[in-house]
């Protein structure tokens with residue numbers, strides 16, 4: 001029997017990269033999955049998964065908009081009857097800003113998606129998960145929620161916020177049967193990384209240097225994060241809550 005059979009998942013940022021891979025893996029493991037994204041291309045990802053015989057749907061959703069969260073959680077329940085798994089994955093890199101010239105506007109935009117979006121996800125999915133007897137929340141932080149990087153202050157602050165928001169939620173919700181964990185990917189080959197590198201004059205050199213910073217000598221694949229997400233979503237992780245699962249090819253072991 002598929003390990004997530006009977007479970008219902010909501011994955012944000014599922015039109016691309018890690019979110020799309022997570023939705024695919026959760027669906028392959030038997031979960032019904034509501035893919036959400038502000039990018040309507042998520043509809044195509046859902047259609048390709050549905051063509052494979054899985055139980056999926058797509059809902060337009062900006063994670064910074066509280067009303068959109070009400071709609072998305074309501075859609076998951078209306079479509080599939082309950083909500084057991086929330087993957088707070090939507091995020092933005094936010095560009096290269098040194099602190100000496102960082103605008104407040106750019107700071108707020110990054111925090112709104114990467115940190116406020118996770119808070120709103122907890123706030124709106126949590127009651128539904130509690131009503132169903134519990135579940136699993138997986139928040140996608142980053143290695144940059146554990147260590148710093150020059151030029152990425154707001155991104156680091158937002159992901160560090162996700163790291164500890166996860167632990168506070170895990171403590172509050174342990175009595176409700178809701179496990180809350182964070183995943184800390186190293187650099188993963190997705191549009192978020194390729195677009196960030198393409199926007200720099202030294203993008204090629206930076207790519208080589210970043211790969212070398214991973215002891216395994218390469219970037220990770222979206223599937224490798226999807227696999228970790230599915231593990232934390234499953235009952236195989238039943239005693240894991242408030243944890244940081246680092247999936248980084250050794251980047252932070254140094």
Ligand SMILES: NC(=O)c1ccc[n+]([C@@H]2O[C@H](COP(=O)([O-])OP(=O)(O)OC[C@H]3O[C@@H](n4cnc5c(N)ncnc54)[C@H](O)[C@@H]3O)[C@@H](O)[C@H]2O)c1
Pocket residue numbers: 012013014015016017018019036037038039061062063064089090091092093113140141142143184185186187188189190191192193
């Ligand atoms: N790729 C990496 O190297 C890496 C490393 C560590 C952590 N992460 C994190 O993983 C998550 C997924 O990143 P990815 O690499 O797959 O990026 P991606 O750009 O491929 O996908 C991100 C998705 O989030 C969506 N999104 C952005 N803002 C949104 C909003 N306000 N509301 C709803 N959807 C929104 C985008 O439309 C996109 O489909 C992000 O939180 C990112 O910070 C990525």
